[in-house]
Amino acid sequence: MTRLPLFALILAGSAAAVPAAAQQTTVDGEKINQVIVYGDDKCEQSSPDEIVVCNRLPETERYRVPQIFRGGSPLDPRNEAWANKIVAVERVGRFGTDSCSPTGLGGFTGCTRALVEGAKAERKAADKTDWQAMIADERAKRIAGIDAAADEVEAAVVAEEKALQERQRAAEELERQAGGNAPAPATADESGADAEPLPVPPRH
Structure with a gap:
């Protein structure tokens, strides 16, 4: 009787170790795969x-219950750990240096630290996953790659057209030379009309 529940628990544990994935298809037929990976797991390209x-x-979140099933927002004071509550109570009565309090000498010096710690706690507790922004960034990368490839193809086509025009001009020049349209070389009479006469050797 206990084998079946134990086997079900083993299957549940093994399924929890696998990265979660959600796949959807847009109106344009574009497939989007949203994957949650842990630690150093590989993210598919x-x-x-x-x-x-x-x-x-x-990595510590791999075998934990997902955040959405843990019972409310992590920022809710009711979900705060007792250790944090005790620290918060201890800080209420503090004054003086590093206390962020108007009471005592140097009480203001702890306000910046309190703000920084509060911001860190909120950033750590809140779920900052913005799937829409991540999908938009990935789509922008894809479009940029397509544009770069199109620019390379266009440059190759322009270079090929220029080379073709050069070959056509060279072929036309050869045809003109073969058909007698090329300028004829100068004859001896034309070339020597203005030339000086050759010297005559003396007679003995």
Whole structure:
């Protein structure tokens, strides 16, 4: 009786280790594959027929329950750890240097640190995955690659057209020379009309 539930748990654990993927097709027939990878897992490259976007999570999240099933927002005070609550309570009564409090000497010096720590906590707790922005970036990369390839093809076509024109001009020049249209070489009379007479040797 216990074999079937145990086998189901093993299958669930093995399925959790596999990167999650979601595939969709746009109106234009463009396939988009959204993949969640962990740690140093390889993210598959996009192909001409499919856009692949990967959201990389730390290795510690591989076997954890997904964030959407953990019970509410991580920023909710009810979901805060007891250790963090105790630290927060301890900081309420602090004053003086590094306390971010108007009470005591140098109480303002801790405000910047408090802001930085708060921003880090929010950035760490909140899910910043923007699939739409990632898909747009990948699509822009693909379009840029297509434009670059088109520019290379256009440059090759222009170079080939120039070479063809040069060959045509060379062929026409050869045809004119073969048909007698080329300028005839100067004759001896024409070339020597203005030339000085040759010297006559003396007679003995």
